[in-house]
Amino acid sequence: MFRNLIILAAIVLIVMIVRNRLRTQIPPIKTGDKQVESVRCAQCKQFLPKTSAVSQGERYFCSADHLKTWQDSQSG
Ligand SMILES: [Zn+2]
Structure with missing residues (x-):
């Protein structure tokens, strides 16, 4: 009986x-393949x-222009 309980x-x-x-x-369920990750x-x-x-x-940057502006602000 006890053994049965263990089993x-x-x-x-x-x-x-x-x-x-x-x-x-x-x-995981995909929430639409068309959904683009936003940055x-x-x-x-x-x-x-x-x-x-x-x-x-x-x-990430919205444009190469902002990339350059950000880089300039980091260096100086
Ligand atoms: Zn920007």
């Missing part, structure tokens, strides 16, 4: 572990789609 507990534990694994394997211009703080942003390392 039952073990089975429940295994089922829980397997369920957890299955849950983590499910990819912020480090110079004018304006949000713009990442696809049209100018990137410099980890920073």
Whole structure:
């Protein structure tokens, strides 16, 4: 009787572990493929789609002009 309880507990534990694994394997639901990640211009703080942003390392700019302005402000 006691042994049966242990076996039952073990089975429940295994089922829980397997369920957890299955849950983590499910990819996150995509919220629309057309949604473009937006980034912020480090110079004018304006949000713009990442696809049209100018990137410099980890920073993004709305235009090459603002990239240059930001670089100038950093150096001096
Ligand atoms: Zn800008």
